Amino acid sequence: MRRLILLTALVSLLTQARAQEPLKPQLAPCGSLGLSDWLKESRFRQPVQDRSEDTMWVAIKPHLLGKDSGAGRIAIEKYLDSFCQLNEDFGPSNIQFFMKDGWNLLNETDWHVHSDIPTGIDMMLTNNVPDALNAYFVADPAGNCGYNLPYGGVAIAHGCSGDNDHTWAHEVGHALNLPHPFIGWEGKLYNFNTPTPTVLTYDYTYFHDTLDTQVPAPLDTALVELKDGSNCAIAADRICDTPPDYLSYRWECDANNKSITKQKDPTGAEFYSDGTLFMSYALDQCQNRFSPEEINIMRATLLSEKLNWLSPEMPLEPISADPVAIEPVQDQLVPVTGAVLRWNAVPNATHYLVQASRFTNFSFKQVDVVTTDTFAIAGQLTPNLKYYWRIRPFNNRYTCAPFSTQSTFKTSMASATTDPDAQGWRWYPTVLSPGQSLNLEMPESWQGSDIMCRVYNAAGQLMWQQKQRWPARQNTLELPSGQWPAGVYLLILSGEQGVKAMKLTMDGGR
Ligand SMILES: [Zn+2]
Structure with missing residues (x-):
């Protein structure tokens, strides 16, 4: 207290x-x-x-x-x-x-x-x-x-x-009700060589508490704050621990964060402005604080006028762990379309920003998505190139976690499955890693009907079957491929429309 x-x-x-x-x-x-x-x-x-x-x-x-x-x-x-x-x-x-x-x-x-x-x-x-x-x-x-x-x-x-x-x-x-410490000087250029006025008038049209019905609004007035602080409660920002400041343009500060520009108050007392205040117009590198009285005003505002902005519920915790890429890593080969990027969930993270780029500085990003999942599917990439990718976790209150270390992957040569076949089927990637889901695009005639899916190994053994119904053209199929040895498999879809066979290659367990 x-x-x-x-x-x-x-x-x-x-x-x-x-x-x-x-x-x-x-x-x-x-x-x-x-x-x-x-x-x-x-x-x-x-x-x-x-x-x-x-x-x-x-x-x-x-x-x-x-x-x-x-x-x-x-x-x-x-x-x-x-x-x-x-x-x-x-x-x-x-x-x-x-x-x-x-x-x-x-x-x-x-x-x-x-x-x-x-x-x-x-x-x-x-x-x-x-x-x-x-x-x-x-x-x-x-x-x-x-x-x-x-x-x-x-x-x-x-x-x-x-x-x-x-x-x-x-x-x-x-x-939260803080004025500029130099209020009244906005739009005016302070000049040391002319007498400093005791009162300023200013036009604050559009910036009053409620929308101005008269435009321009009548002029406001402000007393000019004295260096000795004697009128601080009624002059300028009316906040006494923010000293006088007449500089209403971006200004540079010295090593002590004071203005280079000297000013003098209406009595002739000379001073320099305090650049540490966020409410000043000092350059960003000078600024680092609100004054104690400013803080009191903001907190009192939140407890009265802006009470409806306060939340009684305890928001999420900060994020302290770094996400770790699972796949692809170390130049692992991925399909040109539909590459799946996966990482470990991070405690307290609800969202992840996922980026992939051909450049280590990520100046151009081929993938730049926010997801609540722990995977993201890349769209169309360029064949036969190296990419860098990274993940940044955040939640609604904490966005200070850095990006993960970068991982890399390489795209395969362009594949014939890039375009749908004559009937409108397309499936990718054709080389599946364990746990990787298959993207499946189907002709309209197959959508919304019951389809039996079966996977056979190269010896003709039934590995898995499941009945599915997909209402959309683009779908994903999760296969329990982590249990299967590396090799070539056949996925057979059958329905009243006929039978569709697709060759898949599993790249084997870890
Ligand atoms: Zn301002």
Whole structure:
């Protein structure tokens, strides 16, 4: 337990956006602006609650935007890195996030790159799910690295995502009622050589607590914070442990994470900005914290205004073990179509990202899928080539596990079974490893009817039989082939349509 924190100390600033300049010249750091009514009014309320040390579990609903074609979405590993970074950034606050029912894939070119905030409002109000903080990953959120709409959600640029980028933490800070420490200076360029004003006016259209009915909205005003802190409870962000800061563009810091740029307050007192704050516009490498008072505000927000984002249930545990590839490994030969990749289940993992590439750096990925199984079936690969593949486990709260070590396989020469035969049958792989399932495509006339399946060995001995009914053209058949010696086998399907024979080769037990 900590001392009582009077929300009197909480102040009001809301909306905010973040722009980045030096590192990401095309995007402004943040589009969010403003001071929330909650923060303003909290000064006049009793404390919501003592601050406890309990971890608060906050539901996040990610929406990953692609173009109409589905292209251009953030790479899943980059998204996983971003979510991991978000939880790391919030670690000291004991606020942790989990994905509510996984992520949502949206394909809409006009949202994927949106040139103005009203389009982003449309995106959010169309797709938001209740009882969660909605987060939209887009290629370009109206020229910003990100922004927060208090009545909508947060938007994050692909280019400002990933590990070592704190844009998501910054925008979530806004969503939990934190303003910029430099509120009032957004869109203005601080100039040391002109007198610093005592009051600033600013236009926070679209970034108020509720959708503005008047556009542009009337100007807001903010007092300029003094270096001595004497007006800290009523000036700028109204948070007293975030010192004055007038820099509303991406700025570099020195070895102590202070701004290179010197500023002076309205009394002439000189200071440098604190780049450690996630809510500043310092470069990402300068940032590493929320202030204690900021943390109190965010926790109090979750216990009051955003109580519906909190989950009482205990989410999944972190993942500590690495997945291990079972097959194929060490250049094992696989069919060009339908190669099956298998690995050991990892404790606490509910999902796996599976990737295969011709390149060790995975710059191009021929397989890039998420599955809840412990196997994945590759589609069409190129014959006679070496591939690398890897697995990354995760669950709805923990995405920090690294990829497995890479395994390799080689594809066989192109095989005649790549195309369906004259009747429409296709089966692959024709060389089966123990436990590997057979992919079976059948003509329409066979679909949905009873089919007797029998496997004979080369000596004509019946090895296995089973009656099946497949409603679809594409099916899989699990054969108990692990019990069979290596060799050639015949699979015979018989039904009222006739008989179909297929030759299979078992590559033997382990
Ligand atoms: Zn911001």
